[in-house]
Amino acid sequence: MMPDQQPPTRRNILNYFLGTGALASLGAILYPITRFMIPPRIVESAASSVVAAKVAEIKPNSGKVFKFGSKPAILVQTPTGEYHAFDAVCTHLDCTVQYRPEERLIWCACHNGRYDLTGKNISGPPPRPLEEFKVNVRGDEIVVSRG
Amino acid sequence: MAAGKSKWGDWLEERTGWRLVQELIEHKDVPRHRHSFWYYFGGMTLFLFAVQVCTGILLLLYYRPSAEAAFESVQFIMTEVQFGWLIRSVHSWSANLMIAAAFVHMFSALFLRSFRRPRELTWVSGSLLLFLSLAFGFSGYLLPWNKLAFFATKVGTDIAGVVPLIGPFLLRFLRGGDEVTGATLTRFFGFHVAILPAVTTALLSIHLYLVQKHGMSVPPSVDPEKAPRMRFIPDFLLRDLVGWLAAIALLAGLAAIFPWELGEKADPFAPAPAGIKPEWYFVFMFQTLKYIPAKILTIDGELLGIMFFSILGLLLVITPWLSPAQRPAEKRGWLPVVGVLVIVYIAVLSAMAYLT
Numbered sequence: 001m002m003p004d005q006q007p008p009t010r011r012n013i014l015n016y017f018l019g020t021g022a023l024a025s026l027g028a029i030l031y032p033i034t035r036f037m038i039p040p041r042i043v044e045s046a047a048s049s050v051v052a053a054k055v056a057e058i059k060p061n062s063g064k065v066f067k068f069g070s071k072p073a074i075l076v077q078t079p080t081g082e083y084h085a086f087d088a089v090c091t092h093l094d095c096t097v098q099y100r101p102e103e104r105l106i107w108c109a110c111h112n113g114r115y116d117l118t119g120k121n122i123s124g125p126p127p128r129p130l131e132e133f134k135v136n137v138r139g140d141e142i143v144v145s146r147g
Numbered sequence: 148m149a150a151g152k153s154k155w156g157d158w159l160e161e162r163t164g165w166r167l168v169q170e171l172i173e174h175k176d177v178p179r180h181r182h183s184f185w186y187y188f189g190g191m192t193l194f195l196f197a198v199q200v201c202t203g204i205l206l207l208l209y210y211r212p213s214a215e216a217a218f219e220s221v222q223f224i225m226t227e228v229q230f231g232w233l234i235r236s237v238h239s240w241s242a243n244l245m246i247a248a249a250f251v252h253m254f255s256a257l258f259l260r261s262f263r264r265p266r267e268l269t270w271v272s273g274s275l276l277l278f279l280s281l282a283f284g285f286s287g288y289l290l291p292w293n294k295l296a297f298f299a300t301k302v303g304t305d306i307a308g309v310v311p312l313i314g315p316f317l318l319r320f321l322r323g324g325d326e327v328t329g330a331t332l333t334r335f336f337g338f339h340v341a342i343l344p345a346v347t348t349a350l351l352s353i354h355l356y357l358v359q360k361h362g363m364s365v366p367p368s369v370d371p372e373k374a375p376r377m378r379f380i381p382d383f384l385l386r387d388l389v390g391w392l393a394a395i396a397l398l399a400g401l402a403a404i405f406p407w408e409l410g411e412k413a414d415p416f417a418p419a420p421a422g423i424k425p426e427w428y429f430v431f432m433f434q435t436l437k438y439i440p441a442k443i444l445t446i447d448g449e450l451l452g453i454m455f456f457s458i459l460g461l462l463l464v465i466t467p468w469l470s471p472a473q474r475p476a477e478k479r480g481w482l483p484v485v486g487v488l489v490i491v492y493i494a495v496l497s498a499m500a501y502l503t
Contacts, residue, residue: 025392025395033230120407
């Protein structure tokens with residue numbers, strides 16, 4: 001038997017059509033399924049400023065996590081009475097940070113990361129400082145805005 | 148090459164005993180006769196069920212089962228997710244085709260008397276699977292939380308409430324409270340994606356095991372000794388595949404030309420829309436209930452209707468024991484007459500519902 005010397009038989013051609021037909025069908029089924037599984041992009045609400053709290057609500061040496069667009073942010077009043085606002089998402093692995101009055105710093109509970117009151121990472125695993133936002137007091141409202 | 152193959156085969160055989168399956172496959176065959184065509188509907192139902200499982204799992208990626216979010220999430224699937232309209236429409240169309248295929252399969256088994264000894268339990272498991280399919284249809288219908296679904300569920304669960312003794316309990320159990328609310332939706336979602344699939348998997352396994360154990364039934368009008376046999380793999384399976392490919396083409400065509408509608412979001416304080424009807428496979432029962440007077444003698448008409456269909460369902464399950472076991476092949480008996488009457492009844496009542 002010399003298989004490579006044989007001319008194409010009717011069976012070979014039919015098998016070829018059957019094979020390519022099966023592959024094409026499989027592709028036609030798998031393509032929409034794959035595309036379906038990729039989540040569509042949702043436009044994020046790009047809020048540029050938000051009322052974070054009322055002045056009366058927040059006391060010196062305390063902090064409050066608030067919603068800024070679709071992400072959490074943290075407003076801190078230092079023991080000396082200054083306001084600071086930061087992105088509340090820890091730069092390490094995405095947990096949300098909190099204010100620790102006894103240590104007077106911002107702390108992440110997940111992996112014990114610490115930031116000082118300027119947002120700088122000072123101990124633990126966080127690789128970068130927290131992004132800082134602008135804080136303005138308008139009447140009795142504390143307004144936080146980007147950049 | 149062959150030696151290597153058998154070495155791996157031996158390795159696997161020692162650990163799993165897989166050659167048993169290989170042997171079953173090699174020996175499985177299908178009788179060929181003029182009624183063989185009807186054998187394909189069981190496989191077709193199974194295939195459409197597989198389509199339901201696959202598309203259902205895909206829909207779970209985006210669907211949210213709550214009164215606040217369900218409608219919006221289906222809307223999101225239909226408009227935002229790529230090919231979302233296709234997946235959802237295929238799921239809806241395939242559900243309908245599956246029930247149609249199951250009905251054809253059931254009636255063909257009835258007319259060909261496939262339930263004869265020793266296949267009584269194959270019939271019983273099959274008829275229970277048919278009821279499960281209807282339960283799938285009923286529970287799935289509510290999930291988009293649109294107006295039609297909301298009222299269909301109200302009516303359907305209300306009917307369950309009329310059942311003597313356990314009715315009130317059944318109604319509260321199905322609704323998750325006294326009214327159709329978000330609690331009902333959550334419950335139906337649980338039935339549709341967890342409980343019904345679990346029960347179906349168990350029953351389907353029994354059904355398929357029994358089919359495998361007894362082989363295909365040869366109708367009484369065919370002499371089993373004379374019927375030639377066809378190998379299941381590859382000959383019968385390849386023919387099955389042609390049918391399945393056609394079903395996929397049909398589903399894709401239906402989904403593209405008639406994408407499944409979403410309708411309006413359910414509103415518990417809006418009136419029922421005019422011309423409201425259940426899915427076609429419930430229509431004959433729905434229409435019957437319309438014609439039954441409110442009271443017959445002193446009994447509630449609705450109750451009588453429900454009892455009638457319950458008894459019909461029960462008779463369907465115990466069909467193998469209602470029909471005389473042995474008879475000459477040429478004597479047809481009364482069973483085909485009853486079967487035809489049932490089909491005519493379903494067809495006429497459904498037609499009346501759609502034409503009036």
